[in-house]
Amino acid sequence: MNAMMITVASGKGGTGKTTVATNLAVAVGEGATLLDCDVEEPNAHLFLKPDSVTKTPVTTMVPVVDPDVCVQCGACSELCQFSAITLVAGELYTFPRMCHSCGGCVMVCPTGALSEGTRELGELETGQCNEIELISGRLKVGEAMSPPLIERVKEAAEDRELVIVDAPPGTSCPVISAMSGTQYVVLVTEPTPFGLHDLKLAVEAVRVLGMPFGIVINRADAGDDRVVRYAREEGIEILLSIPYSRKVAEYYARGRLLVEAMPEMAEAFAGMVDKIRSVAEGRRP
Incomplete structure (x- = not known):
């Protein structure tokens, strides 16, 4: 099986990006590495609950004047x-x-007169959740330079078989850093006017980068069909539609996984990886 990187992104926060990334990693199981590159507010650990977490300071170069x-x-x-x-x-x-x-x-x-000094950006956190490796970056409070920390998180996962990246929300520089080198982008959205607006921005950014991508609609039955119609008009594949239910909301509030609340979703997430692989490997358009 060839090494692959899948980035889970969204045009805005709160759409369920981390939900999709964590459940995707758990559905794949052995051999999956999840990178939490939402370094300003990493929260994948709340769902995966890794053991034996190690923390390593991450620094960056700054000039020192004599x-x-x-x-x-x-x-x-x-x-x-x-x-x-x-x-x-x-x-x-x-x-x-x-x-x-x-x-x-x-x-x-x-x-x-100038030499290379260092300053601390944040921490690199590595832990294990059963068969899944979780690598997270945590940016220091008040620090604005997240791309260097995101790159360090990705470097820590080199040579892994399957890497799933939980990207920061939006379409700014940190998101581009998280997406670089990926073979496929999963854009998570919700069926609301705001969800569609920010999805369009994300689609534009991914198309500029020339990366293959598809859509996951979270809380698919809680809004209208405008996202579905947009995807059809733009020729974008809908990889998965996640239904809204009280049971799912209760599990999420407790830090539990969607695949635990609805076991049938584990098969759906695993099937989504197969779809992505077939596109990335050129077996289908």
């Missing part, structure tokens, strides 16, 4: 597009939280 060597030439300031290092009135100031860690300032410094 004022005794700096000649205030301004080369670093001119290079930086994010104003993370600035020359003001003959003094060089750094703003680590604005730094994108490219290292360009260190490279262009003619005197070697």
Whole structure:
């Protein structure tokens, strides 16, 4: 079985993205690795409840200035597009939280006044839930630079057989970082006007990236058919429709899985993986 990465994303929060990602991982079972890349508020652990969790600090590069060597030439300031290092009135100031860690300032410094320092972004958490490996990133409070942490989470899952990525909500840079390198994107939506609006934004982003994708409709019988009609008009496959029920809502509130509340859904999620594989491997359009 060839290695595969499937990203579960959504145009907005609250659609059931983590619900789909966790249940998909459990339905696959042995050999599945779930990456919680929603690093600002990771919550896959609430459903999978991993054992023996290990935590590793994650740092990123920031420039450190030696004022005794700096000649205030301004080369670093001119290079930086994010104003993370600035020359003001003959003094060089750094703003680590604005730094994108490219290292360009260190490279262009003619005197070697800049060196590579580090600052902590957050933590990498790794645990095991029966046959499933869960790797999560947790961004430090007040930290804005989530893409470097997302990349570290993904690097920790290299060479895994099947990787399922729980991406951040929306269509911004963190989502693109989570999607990079994936073979298929599952877009989770709900049958409401807001759900359809944000689904369209997500579809546009995935199409720009040129990735194959399909839709999962959560709480499918709680709204109208506008998402179904949109999918039909756009030629987008609906991979799965998850019904709304009080039993499912009660299980979710207790941190339980959908496949436990409705065992028949385990087969449906496993079948969804088979559909995705056939598309990614070119066996069907």
